[in-house]
Amino acid sequence: MCGIFGYTGRKEAQPLIIQGLKHLEYRGYDSSGVAIQNGLYSIAFEKTRGKIKNLEEALRRHPLGGHTAIGHTRWATHGTPNQLNAHPHLDNENKIAVVHNGIIENYAHLKEKLKKSGARFRSETDTEVIVHLIAKYYRDDLESAVRRALKDIRGTYAIAVICSKEPGRIVAAKLDSPLVVGIGDKENFLASDVSALLEHTNQVIFVENGDLIVINRDSVKLTNLSGRPVHRPSVKVDWNVAQAKKGGFPHFMIKEIFEQPGIVTAILRERIRNAKIHFDELKITASEFKKIKKIVVIACGTAYHAGLVGKYILEAFADIPVGVDTSSEFRYRNPKVGKDTLVIAISQSGETADTLAGLREAKAKGALTLVICNVLASSLSREAGGVIYTHAGPEIAVASTKAYTAQLALLYLLGFYFAGIFKTLPNSKMRKLLKEFFQIPSKMQRILELYKREETEWAKNAHDFNKRYHAQLEKYFSTDPLKRKRSPNGFFLYLGRGINFPNALEGALKLKEIAYIPAEGYPAGEMKHGPIALIDENPWVICIAPASGTYEKMISNIQEIKARGGIIIPIITEGDNQMRKLNPLYSIEIPRCSELFSPLVTVLPLQLIAYCAAREFGEDIDQPRNLAKSVTVE
Template structure:
């Protein structure tokens, strides 16, 4: 989820681009770059690290010109280095990009045969060079030809040296808008970047090409024909613009989960089957392992619990999940055919990094699942899988959890097939269902209004319990953590069958109980456990699937999710739990995006 800005006008572009990038830095902050065209000569400055590094470099060497583009990066392909920072391209064609080019390896091979060489590790440079390859004097024809071959998600802003005051922009999946000024015009990832200059804009639809000059903005379809767009007017302030109109980043990031899932899953599926070639994993990488050890902290550890259940069910390989802060100190017994998977959103979690280093000392194979390219864990692991969720601004992790478990599902499918337990057709069916999980999450988001109403009765609670069995127990652990993180309500998660072994003594009149009932085979057992709590006066909230019968004597409130395969219910169900946590905290007036005593990345033990 990188940030993009483009400018064509009557003023010096450099300062406008830097100011815009500063407002977009929340979208990516590991490197940044700008390009300014001086009568067709491209001048580029790029720096890794925070935007302040770029600003300092530009102050030393100012760029002159009234047309240009800028980019602040959330690294995916290639670490956060000067070379990997955008813009990328050739003497004729330069571009900035937000998204993922899925077939970049294929295009890179084709271009290498044609004599192109590459300075970076990025998929973006491949896209820029392919545009150059397609360019024969008409920018629109080149864009159309290139995008017939380029696969993936993208928002491109492109400049051609022989069209020195013109910016071209096009999107597929990635956000992009064009904004109208007075003798100057803009393109940007969102209105935040240009709100100081104009509040008039229109959003590009997929496949529309914006042609931006100081005098006007033309919108063309992929057929080259002009299109009319209705101009919108923004009334948000800058902070609201960064949040796309959501009150908090946490709510925005909950709603970003369907796109994050699609961006994470799509590059790893080819011809309907899991494909890890884009991640650099050797062929049949997973087949040699007889045991898996997952190590993580907090929300990532709860993702590991889901992964354990799915991998053991589909591949029949024993999986252990350890809290990273305990892993080193229990002198773990690990054998040479064990794969150690380290899961971390930031890639900088100190305990997880220490666990990774221990595994390497023991000469074990290590695989990192992280969201931040170039992070310590990503650099030090033998192999790394990136979760393309984009930045999480809110301290409480939401979309990172969903994309982490999506990769663990794909690993389970791969293992199941390589171990001969799943046929190719069974894996295709499972993979289609995993893709469908994004739509299941959208269905859960449609319950937001009901969840908001239900949260009103939770806001006054001093104590609260989450119950579940199987996958639902792992979800209960994450639901409990999310609620206590942001609302400060004391809550605990229990395997429902354990209630009678002591915990039920804490259930008294009016105590809220959130019961997860998404696993059809376990529903009768869950209903029995729930009745044990209602008999003691608990106020019960049930989360179940459409078609399940939950009588009034069992629950005070029932939230019904769209019917979906039990195996994939964690995706929509966790969305409901995240919304419960968010709206409970909102009712209590908490600082939702920055909960007390917590940090986004825990870099000390």
């Protein structure tokens, strides 16, 4: 999730670019760079790996003068995080510079064509094809060259371009990656989000998909890719910088919850080309995969729950046995893995100590190893035999949300990939499933839109629980610490069946993590083997009950809860009248989808329930007590 900042005006651009990039640091990055029109008919630039302070130090030694510049913080997706792959990228004559957020899906094809026409590539990135395309089409009109280049590109982008022959001008464009223009007094700005602009202006234009923008010191012109003028009103933003970094949301967690449909869409667009699954960074061949007889998934916390969903997916698609272990237990039980085993390690950070130790144990026993993680060049990705990156962007909130759905999305795609290798799904069935998969993000988006419309009702329900729960606390917790012998009866029980059972665990974990409410996830069929003893009028029971092959069984479980006075909150498929007849406290409806893909949809209400409860309690949602984002100790 890279950051772009651009400036054109009367002031020296270099310090403004550095300050703008610092406001974008929270988005995550592994390198940074700046390109400036220096008035010498070429582009001056500097790029460094690591923190922005490294770029500052380089510019202190070799300052760059000029009044028009673009800067970038890079979160690596194609190519390792090093100085060569950092942005900006320049053409072979150093006349044109580009910074880019997004993914160019057809970069490999374009790169080969450009090489044949004489372009010399310096990096491993997909972005570099953009600058060479623009240089190819440049005929003393940067706007026209950018427009022609973008018509050749398939993928997502926010780009900013400068050319030494057109001083004082920045050309930019957007498709499915954020971009905002800041309007100043005889100066204008460009950034990935509002937070980087508010130090200079609160008058902004939010760029829309398909827009191409030409920014000069005194003007901003917007057109579409066909050259037709478009009008985007400038708006006054009343946020402060902290609010802006959260996109106007009150917390990073809710911002990241709302990013999930877009992340799943981006994963599908990046990985599926011509009805085939592509893992360009994988490094493990199909012939190596064909030797495996079983799969073991190791992970911790939320990633472990993703692995449990992955078990259902991989067994259904690849027809191969899958075991799932918590990483902290895997290495201590002499796991029976070997050359016929694929061990998949899942970790958001790629640095989870227990998972790293488990991976090393698997390698020592000769297993084939694969990592699914979010951070390029992390310890896990360096040590594994193969890696697949989620490309979900940095996750700021400690409680994981978007990393979880990104992991699920890749596990589905890995299932399809294995089905192609092992020939376990007919092509017609695979095409049908992929078609449905592409519809899932819109169903996720519908839930979030419903939440926005009914946020007051969600808050009311959280408030009702808050009052009830605190009454339990007062009843069962004496002020005398010696008498604190039992927990309050008020708690949450999460029930699910089949592929949605792991989401019951995940929902309970989220509530514990950020609201500090006792909660437990259980397979609904196991309720009568113990948890039913806790059911009376106190616990709230969240039942994940979409249309499925076990729906009737779930109805029976809910009737058992109701008979004992339990408070029921079912997550149901829209139009489910049978569940409504059970008169739950309230129900949460989700769009209809197949049972197979339902975890991507049912998890959203679970995340929102935890968020609303924590907000009602006034807890520190983004940084809950005693927890760390990356657990690097065992």
